[in-house]
Amino acid sequence: MSLLSVENLVVRHGLLQAVRGVSFTIERGETLALVGANGAGKTTLLRAIAGAHQPAAGRVLLDGADLTNVPSHRRVGMGIALVPEGRKLFVQMTVEENLLLGKTAGRSGDRSVDKVLEMFPNLKPRRHARTGHLSGGEQQATAIGRALMSSPDVLLLDEVSLGLSPLIVDRVYAALQGLIASGTTIILVEQDLNRALAVSDRVICMLEGRVALEGPSKEVSRDEVTKAYFGLHRKSTGSVPA
Numbered sequence: 448m449s450l451l452s453v454e455n456l457v458v459r460h461g462l463l464q465a466v467r468g469v470s471f472t473i474e475r476g477e478t479l480a481l482v483g484a485n486g487a488g489k490t491t492l493l494r495a496i497a498g499a500h501q502p503a504a505g506r507v508l509l510d511g512a513d514l515t516n517v518p519s520h521r522r523v524g525m526g527i528a529l530v531p532e533g534r535k536l537f538v539q540m541t542v543e544e545n546l547l548l549g550k551t552a553g554r555s556g557d558r559s560v561d562k563v564l565e566m567f568p569n570l571k572p573r574r575h576a577r578t579g580h581l582s583g584g585e586q587q588a589t590a591i592g593r594a595l596m597s598s599p600d601v602l603l604l605d606e607v608s609l610g611l612s613p614l615i616v617d618r619v620y621a622a623l624q625g626l627i628a629s630g631t632t633i634i635l636v637e638q639d640l641n642r643a644l645a646v647s648d649r650v651i652c653m654l655e656g657r658v659a660l661e662g663p664s665k666e667v668s669r670d671e672v673t674k675a676y677f678g679l680h681r682k683s684t685g686s687v688p689a
């Protein structure tokens with residue numbers, strides 16, 4: 448059984464259908480990259496999986512259990528953690544306090560502040576600094592660390608490189624590689640196509656709320672994904688010929 452299944456999900460913003468019947472599954476330990484142009488529906492899809500936005504139709508299943516009507520705070524406890532676009536930290540609180548909020552909201556696990564700081568060594572000297580005073584990279588590391596404090600089965604990452612310098616993005620991705628190597632299941636939204644393809648096992652390209660292309664990242668060329676961005680590629684559900 449797949450760890451996470453999304454079945455015919457439809458998500459609206461008022462009259463606008465931002466996600467139009469999306470289905471996919473993700474296996475334990477897999478990394479799935481969600482790409483697509485601005486407004487394709489990636490953030491809305493992640494938020495619906497996290498329970499932050501109630502879908503109009505369709506289902507979200509974790510280990511076969513239907514979560515569709517479970518509120519977001521309970522989904523954290525069940526193993527789904529979202530690192531939202533824009534990080535959404537409590538800027539008056541310290542790194543440690545923000546991390547501990549992740550623990551409070553989550554379930555029992557073996558993640559401690561010390562363990563998370565091991566993953567993000569640049570945060571160690573900033574442990575007692577207010578997050579409003581941190582650099583963008585340090586804030587992003589704190590946001591990812593906060594999600595990790597709940598020992599998630601599925602980590603949802605929304606544009607973690609947004610607004611960061613290439614060097615800092617390299618550092619954030621180096622930390623993510625460690626998580627991937629340790630078997631964490633990840634769905635990430637990433638605008639940088641090369642990075643998305645390099646880090647993931649599988650890629651889904653969305654176009655106007657639908658899946659325009661899906662395939663193993665090693666077998667999908669950059670050119671094919673670019674075509675899917677613009678609606679020039681036929682939808683695929685398996686391997687895509689090189």
Ligand SMILES: Nc1ncnc2c1ncn2[C@@H]1O[C@H](COP(=O)(O)OP(=O)(O)OP(=O)(O)O)[C@@H](O)[C@H]1O
Pocket residue numbers: 460461463465483484485486487488489490491492
């Ligand atoms: N809060 C909202 N209210 C109304 N419409 C929204 C809202 N959030 C998103 N939308 C619309 O829903 C559609 C999908 O947006 P979404 O943010 O999910 O796309 P995205 O692929 O994540 O794009 P981006 O890369 O710009 O974040 C867009 O047309 C967007 O304008």
